[in-house]
Amino acid sequence: MSDLLQFLFSGLTRGSIYGLVGIGFALIYRSSHVINFAQGEFVMIGGMVTVFLLAAGVPLPVAALGAILAAALIGVVAQVAIISRMRRPSTLSIIIVTVGISMFLRGAAEALLGRQFFSMKGFSGDDALVLLGAKVSPQSIWIFVSLVVTTAAISLFFRRTILGKGIQATSSNRLAAHLVGIDVPAVLAICFALSAALGALAGLLTTPITLTQYDVGITLGMKGFCAAILGGLANPFGAILGGLILGFAEALAGGYVSSAYQDAVAFILIIAMLLVRPNGLFSAPTVDRV
Amino acid sequence: MLLSISSLSCAYDGLVALRGVSMHVAEGELVCVVGRNGAGKSTLLRAISGVQPVFGGSIEFDGADVTRLASPKRVKSGIVQVPEGRQVFPEMTVEDNLRLGGYRRRSEISERLEKAFEMFPVLRERRDSAAGSLSGGQQQMLVVGRALMSRPRLLMLDEPSMGLAPQMVAQIFKTIQLLKNSGTTILLVEQNAAGALALADRGYVLETGQIALAGAGRELLKDPRVRRAYLGN
Numbered sequence: 001m002s003d004l005l006q007f008l009f010s011g012l013t014r015g016s017i018y019g020l021v022g023i024g025f026a027l028i029y030r031s032s033h034v035i036n037f038a039q040g041e042f043v044m045i046g047g048m049v050t051v052f053l054l055a056a057g058v059p060l061p062v063a064a065l066g067a068i069l070a071a072a073l074i075g076v077v078a079q080v081a082i083i084s085r086m087r088r089p090s091t092l093s094i095i096i097v098t099v100g101i102s103m104f105l106r107g108a109a110e111a112l113l114g115r116q117f118f119s120m121k122g123f124s125g126d127d128a129l130v131l132l133g134a135k136v137s138p139q140s141i142w143i144f145v146s147l148v149v150t151t152a153a154i155s156l157f158f159r160r161t162i163l164g165k166g167i168q169a170t171s172s173n174r175l176a177a178h179l180v181g182i183d184v185p186a187v188l189a190i191c192f193a194l195s196a197a198l199g200a201l202a203g204l205l206t207t208p209i210t211l212t213q214y215d216v217g218i219t220l221g222m223k224g225f226c227a228a229i230l231g232g233l234a235n236p237f238g239a240i241l242g243g244l245i246l247g248f249a250e251a252l253a254g255g256y257v258s259s260a261y262q263d264a265v266a267f268i269l270i271i272a273m274l275l276v277r278p279n280g281l282f283s284a285p286t287v288d289r290v
Numbered sequence: 291m292l293l294s295i296s297s298l299s300c301a302y303d304g305l306v307a308l309r310g311v312s313m314h315v316a317e318g319e320l321v322c323v324v325g326r327n328g329a330g331k332s333t334l335l336r337a338i339s340g341v342q343p344v345f346g347g348s349i350e351f352d353g354a355d356v357t358r359l360a361s362p363k364r365v366k367s368g369i370v371q372v373p374e375g376r377q378v379f380p381e382m383t384v385e386d387n388l389r390l391g392g393y394r395r396r397s398e399i400s401e402r403l404e405k406a407f408e409m410f411p412v413l414r415e416r417r418d419s420a421a422g423s424l425s426g427g428q429q430q431m432l433v434v435g436r437a438l439m440s441r442p443r444l445l446m447l448d449e450p451s452m453g454l455a456p457q458m459v460a461q462i463f464k465t466i467q468l469l470k471n472s473g474t475t476i477l478l479v480e481q482n483a484a485g486a487l488a489l490a491d492r493g494y495v496l497e498t499g500q501i502a503l504a505g506a507g508r509e510l511l512k513d514p515r516v517r518r519a520y521l522g523n
Contacts, residue, residue: 162389162396169379169390176377178341180436181365181394 005134007255008248013140013209014223015247016147020202021224022231022239023154024195030171030234031191034094038078038102039199040221042071044109046200047212051118060123068200074105075196079189102217109214122208139208146205150198151240158236167191171234199224219263226266229273232280241282245269291350292317292475293338293369293444298347300337307333309499310347315444315477320470322507324483324520325496331479332374334496335446338477339371340364352443366394368443372436372450376429380422384413387421387432391439398441406435409465427458434465445469446477451485463489483520487511495520 021043028036046067053063078101083094124138158164170177170187177184202220203212210216224239227246231238246266254262273280293315300308307330315321325331336342338349340361348357356364379387388406392399407414410431416424421432430450437445447466451459463485470476470489480486487493490507495516503510510516 162393162399165382165386165390166393168382168386172379172381173377175341175373176379176433177390178361179339179365179371179373179377180390181362181370181440182390183360183362 002133003255005132007251009131009134009136009140010255011248011251012244013137013143013247014250015244016143017202017206017220017243018223018227018246019147019240019243020150020198020205021220022227022243023150023236024198025225025228026231026233026236026239027167027191027195027198029228030236031167032171032188033091034083034098035091035225035233036192036195037095037098037221037225038105039195039224040217040219041102041105041109042075042196042199042217043203043206043220043224044212044214044217045071045074045105045196046203047207047216048109048113048118048203048214049200050204051120051207051212054120064201064204067204068197071196071200071203072193075192076189079192080185083192084185084188102221106215106217113214115214117211117213118207119211120207126208137209139205143205146201147240150201151237154236163187163190223266226270229270230281232282235280235282238280238282242280245281291315292319292352293477294350295338296348296350298334298337298344298349300333300342300344300346302330302333302342307499308337308344311496311499311501312347313494313501313504315475317475318473319491320466320476320478320489322478322480322486322490322493323496324480324486324493324510324516326520327481329496330499331496332448333499335371335373335448335477335479338364338369338446340369362394365440368441369446370437370440370442370444371446372433372448374448374452376426376433378421378424378429378432378436381420383418384421384424384432385417388413388436388439391436393440395440399439402439402441406438409438410435427454427461430454430458430462431465434462438469442474444475444477446479448479449481450478451480451482459485483516484511487516 021039024039025036028034049067049070050063053066054060082101083097086093086097122137122139123142128135128137158168166182167187170182170184174184223246227243228239230242230245246269249269250262250265253265291314296312297310298308299310311334323331323334333342337344340359344357348355351367351369388403389399392402412428413432413435424432450462466476467489478486478490487507487510493507493510494501495503
């Protein structure tokens with residue numbers, strides 16, 4: 001019983017991180033029908049920048065904010081300077097470009113920082129709390145609370161602000177979005193900034209637990225992608241639930257089967273989803289009426 | 291002159307769609323452009339809205355050159371288009387669709403929303419439905435209402451009657467007449483030449499990207515060439 005609880009806490013922590021990364025995929029896919037395979041690199045940037053700002057003596061909240069802003073800025077630059085300038089972009093060519101951006105960012109991190117691991121202290125220390133007989137790191141609580149706050153903020157943003165509606169409109173009908181006066185290129189850039197920021201948030205939250213290295217983005221990017229696929233790609237809230245499902249599935253597989261197969265769970269889930277429900281678990285089938 | 295276009299040329303899909311088109315619309319006028327499918331009517335409106343690149347000529351709106359202005363700025367200055375084919379935001383609610391029409395005039399959204407509901411009561415009844423679930427005629431009302439949200443100085447309508455039942459067509463033309471009477475400047479593109487020319491102050495006939503004829507709406511209706519080509523007699 002306490003084993004199960006332990007696995008569930010672990011699943012919740014992982015799942016929250018995957019969800020945060022997954023929202024980034026969903027936001028960009030939703031607004032521009034692009035799958036941004038550089039999303040994982042923003043997770044790495046979030047962790048790295050925080051670690052280095054902390055080492056430079058910057059207090060944690062400022063360091064975290066700085067890392068999020070740095071990632072958002074890089075996201076905007078990638079979108080404005082590269083992706084938006086592609087002529088006659090096809091889905092495949094955009095995917096290749098985002099893979100290229102991700103390799104560039106990873107390579108730059110390797111060249112600048114080397115291959116070693118970097119770590120930082122948990123936000124509220126590293127002493128585990130005991131909850132119902134299971135050990136929980138205080139960082140896990142930070143992660144889960146961040147996911148809840150982020151979800152609420154995004155939900156408010158889409159439901160209550162005209163900019164949020166503008167993003168939905170851009171995704172729904174781009175020509176009509178232009179014609180009501182939405183600055184579509186700006187909306188796309190904002191989505192990249194937002195996705196990069198959420199990726200960075202996931203990265204800086206998880207660094208005290210998992211450490212960070214120049215190539216952590218590969219695995220976390222794939223897991224976030226899996227979360228988004230489970231949730232239906234275009235649905236940010238689906239991505240959060242998808243992330244939690246993946247997190248629990250991994251923790252249970254790692255606990256009861258073998259931790260060697262843990263990472264395979266994500267890929268099995270992606271394949272199963274694409275075969276069985278390609279629109280995701282939570283997406284209604286698309287309705288078109290002309 | 292509210293809108294003046296001189297020697298406008300542009301290409302669509304690699305083909306020249308407009309060649310040296312010059313035309314104008316005065317404040318308060320209802321001007322219609324008729325022509326066959328593929329004559330360049332939609333391209334003309336798209337170029338005026340700024341969603342279609344042009345390679346020659348100029349577009350002046352209210353005395354300012356807008357030829358290279360980005361489309362959101364044109365909407366802000368009052369150039370608003372109701373595109374062909376009822377381009378709603380299908381998954382979003384009727385109310386959200388209307389609100390988005392006020393994207394460039396946010397302070398007036400609630401007030402204009404009320405006006406749109408008064409003009410099209412059926413939209414109020416369906417305000418929480420997904421726009422994609424409305425009938426074709428209701429969607430047409432929705433896109434007209436959405437365009438009016440931004441208080442346009444020039445309202446451009448692209449084939450508003452296309453694909454609608456005759457009863458709906460009559461209602462759309464009645465709405466256009468009402469808008470004109472209330473002082474809205476309208477540029478109307480129609481394949482339904484008879485209906486459009488009867489309503490219009492002036493008209494242009496567009497053929498293969500060039501203005502073939504221009505004149506008062508009723509005179510064009512009587513012109514033998516127009517009658518032969520567009521009215522079937």
